[in-house]
Amino acid sequence: MRAHPDSPRSSGDRWAGQVYRMLLDQHGTRKWWPAESRFEVMVGAILTQNTAWTNVEKAIANLKAADMLGVNAIVQAEQEVLAGLIRSSGYFNVKARRLRNFCEWYAGQGGYGKLRYWPTARLRQALLGVHGVGHETADDILLYAFNRPVFVIDAYTRRVFGRLGHIGGDEPYDEIRAAFEQQLTSRPRVFAEYHALIVQHGKHVCQSRPRCEACTLNAGCRFYNSNRHSQ
DNA sequence: ACCCAGGGTCATA
DNA sequence: TATGACCATGGG
Numbered sequence: 001m002r003a004h005p006d007s008p009r010s011s012g013d014r015w016a017g018q019v020y021r022m023l024l025d026q027h028g029t030r031k032w033w034p035a036e037s038r039f040e041v042m043v044g045a046i047l048t049q050n051t052a053w054t055n056v057e058k059a060i061a062n063l064k065a066a067d068m069l070g071v072n073a074i075v076q077a078e079q080e081v082l083a084g085l086i087r088s089s090g091y092f093n094v095k096a097r098r099l100r101n102f103c104e105w106y107a108g109q110g111g112y113g114k115l116r117y118w119p120t121a122r123l124r125q126a127l128l129g130v131h132g133v134g135h136e137t138a139d140d141i142l143l144y145a146f147n148r149p150v151f152v153i154d155a156y157t158r159r160v161f162g163r164l165g166h167i168g169g170d171e172p173y174d175e176i177r178a179a180f181e182q183q184l185t186s187r188p189r190v191f192a193e194y195h196a197l198i199v200q201h202g203k204h205v206c207q208s209r210p211r212c213e214a215c216t217l218n219a220g221c222r223f224y225n226s227n228r229h230s231q
Numbered sequence: 232a233c234c235c236a237g238g239g240t241c242a243t244a
Numbered sequence: 245t246a247t248g249a250c251c252a253t254g255g256g
Contacts, residue, residue: 033237049238055254056237090253094239134239154237172245199237 015166016183020190023197032196038112038145040069045140046098046132047089059089071111074103098132105130112145120148135173143195149186152195153177156202163205 035041040060047056062085063069068077083096105126109115115123120142127138135153142148153176162169167176184190 045237048236050236051238051252052236052254054236058254088253090236091238091251092253094251098239132239136238140237152237156237195237202237 014183015161015164016180019161019164019166020184020194020197023194023201027197027200029193030196030200032192032199033140033144035144039071041145042102042106042141043069043074043099045137045144046102047086047095049091049095049134049137051090055088055090059086062086062088071103071107074099075107094132101131102133116146120146120150123148124150135177139177143188143191147188149181149188149191151177151180151184151191153180154195154199156199157195160198160202160205 033041033044035044043063044056044060047059060069066085068074068082068085074082077100079093079096079100082099083092086092086095086099089095106115109126118126123146124138124142127133127141128135133141139150139152142150143152153173157176158167158169161167161176167179180194184194
């Protein structure tokens with residue numbers, strides 16, 4: 001966040017905190033990952049893979065209406081039925097299997113009551129071992145459901161910070177995550193707020209590659225609010 | 232009609 | 245390690 005005056009620094013290793021301030025100034029604080037329970041967060045994390053959140057909302061509403069938003073209900077459900085309920089979230093056959101895989105693992109480990117005591121690193125490895133749970137999904141669950149200080153990297157993060165020139169954008173997931181976590185104090189609340197701001201902002205940032213030098217985080221930038229522009 | 236969205240897995244080189 | 249194909253709906 002703020003650099004200690006005496007801390008050694010190689011040039012440009014403190015951008016994460018500064019950008020956070022800028023985004024906060026522009027967009028203000030916002031509550032994020034709307035959900036009524038930890039389990040709903042976990043389900044949402046899987047359903048939102050490469051999918052607009054509005055489509056996920058409908059799927060979750062369907063699960064609730066069918067009284068199916070629970071570990072046991074999902075494990076016991078017929079795949080066709082489950083797939084039908086989450087149809088709006090896209091990739092419904094794949095995601096139905098992923099939900100089941102996750103829930104079988106989750107129940108098998110004793111649920112939140114047991115998993116809450118696992119160290120973050122072990123929990124991440126276990127989550128990544130669930131078929132259908134990758135880096136981002138695992139970290140979504142760690143941050144938003146388990147309240148662990150994990151910085152989530154998504155397509156918006158790569159785009160926004162790639163355009164700012166702080167990263168290339170194509171680095172491996174854990175490399176970018178490490179960069180953020182090393183620059184910021186380890187607070188889940190801040191990480192969650194930051195991720196929300198990045199997503200909010202990312203929707204208005206030009207997507208052209210290679211990045212345009214004139215595209216900045218300033219709302220006054222002539223490319224702000226345009227998804228695409230030449231060069 | 233085209234492009235994109237809060238990814239992940241698998242086959243291939 | 246690094247591409248490409250595939251999964252699929254809904255909104256702009």
